[in-house]
Amino acid sequence: MSATDTKKKRDAEATRKRILEAAKKEFAKNGLGGARVDEIADRAKANKRMIYHYFGSKEDLFRAVLEAAYLHIRNAEKRLELDNLPADEALEKLVKFTWDYYLKHPEFITLVNSENLHRARHLKDAETIADATMGLVAMVEKILLRGQEQGIFRDGIDSVQLNITIAAIGYYYLTNRFTGSILFKRDMMNPEALEERLSFNVETIMRLVRA
Amino acid sequence: MSATDTKKKRDAEATRKRILEAAKKEFAKNGLGGARVDEIADRAKANKRMIYHYFGSKEDLFRAVLEAAYLHIRNAEKRLELDNLPADEALEKLVKFTWDYYLKHPEFITLVNSENLHRARHLKDAETIADATMGLVAMVEKILLRGQEQGIFRDGIDSVQLNITIAAIGYYYLTNRFTGSILFKRDMMNPEALEERLSFNVETIMRLVRA
DNA sequence: GACTTAATGCACTAACTAGTTACTTCTGAA
DNA sequence: TTCAGAAGTAACTAGTTAGTGCATTAAGTC
Numbered sequence A, B: 001m002s003a004t005d006t007k008k009k010r011d012a013e014a015t016r017k018r019i020l021e022a023a024k025k026e027f028a029k030n031g032l033g034g035a036r037v038d039e040i041a042d043r044a045k046a047n048k049r050m051i052y053h054y055f056g057s058k059e060d061l062f063r064a065v066l067e068a069a070y071l072h073i074r075n076a077e078k079r080l081e082l083d084n085l086p087a088d089e090a091l092e093k094l095v096k097f098t099w100d101y102y103l104k105h106p107e108f109i110t111l112v113n114s115e116n117l118h119r120a121r122h123l124k125d126a127e128t129i130a131d132a133t134m135g136l137v138a139m140v141e142k143i144l145l146r147g148q149e150q151g152i153f154r155d156g157i158d159s160v161q162l163n164i165t166i167a168a169i170g171y172y173y174l175t176n177r178f179t180g181s182i183l184f185k186r187d188m189m190n191p192e193a194l195e196e197r198l199s200f201n202v203e204t205i206m207r208l209v210r211a
Numbered sequence C: 001g002a003c004t005t006a007a008t009g010c011a012c013t014a015a016c017t018a019g020t021t022a023c024t025t026c027t028g029a030a
Numbered sequence D: 001t002t003c004a005g006a007a008g009t010a011a012c013t014a015g016t017t018a019g020t021g022c023a024t025t026a027a028g029t030c
Helices: A012-034 A037-043 A048-055 A058-078 A087-104 A106-117 A127-150 A159-175 A177-183 A191-209 B012-034 B037-043 B048-055 B058-078 B087-104 B106-117 B127-150 B159-175 B177-183 B191-209
Strands: none
Touching (some): A012 A048, A012 B012, A058 A087, A058 A106, A087 A106, A087 A127, A087 A159, A106 B012, A106 B106, A106 B177, A159 A177, A159 A191, A159 B159, A191 B159, B012 B037, B037 B048, B048 B058, B058 B087, B058 B127, B087 B159, B087 B191, B106 B159
């Protein structure tokens, strides 16, 4: 059987992956409480027993899904290589990337919401993810310093607050797109609306940092 | 029995209110899916039968809670009477109010999150709330116009985008306070942190609108 | 004080759900 | 070829949950 043949009758790693992927979708759609283990098993074309075999419990499965989701975005951010860009371009790129990432991975938002509903109890000792996040903060800190040296950014900006704000203006718009579209009586998700929001966000952040 | 005596053996209105209040807490704590009807009945010191008598179903109860929550914040905003203030003061007051409201009513955030997880299906024909929200947008629009006439605000700012942004920078910080406190390795909820965030938010919005 | 109507309480059910038991089937190393 | 251990399955359990049927009790009306 060749290495690329994915139709092996037995493949622990592949089954594990299918379960993780199915779980991500189900948790994202229904939250931790609303997700059904049976549904995850079906989606993964696996047996429920396999879930308990590989992950131990529904909560531990959620933890695994959540950690994978955080590591995925942190890695994508790292690959931006913002250090090689002029400060203003780097910051704008990060704002745009963050927006695009949330747009392409709505499940990330829902997972984070679910985790916060549960007071982050699955993340309690996720040292790796916290470290990766501090790496992102350091990245932004470097951008800020470069911009200040150039004289285009003001100083005294807290890089954690800036990070939070960059996330916030995209995240809030997208997580509340359903209630928002009703309450503001406008379709928040058509291409023009999305584009308009992205430029508004870029403007917000650039005005925030400019000297 | 006096009018102020709240211990009447039968009081439909009071029971209804107790159920609504209890449901708000339970839905806020566990989301729509995670909330337990029995728990709501217990908290309300009512019988589960009463919930179905007054509200018909768990989903309809959730709808009632959600509508009450939206009307509450919209009314509070209206009472700010921002029309009587200079444009810059009015805007700053709105930013601060929004922050304080979320801080004092964390259940509002959780309810909105829950509703968006369910694609806003309970809000589908909430005309009243949409109208109230458009009233808020109009209020901000007036502030922007006043500021422009004074020459202190730039023009071309979309009042819906501004509204969304004002909400976003407070909402995101608070809804993600649990994961945030772990990932950023700082306590996001101590008084100094809260104060710092509020000034950051005011700064963000004022820089966004200034000419 | 009898009558009507609404409020309340209890006990039940039908469906569902996370997790398990006990088993079969496959794989690869010796 | 054998066989131990890993992968996989189906049926089950014990507990939970939204929702109901029905009887009872109180309040207001005449």
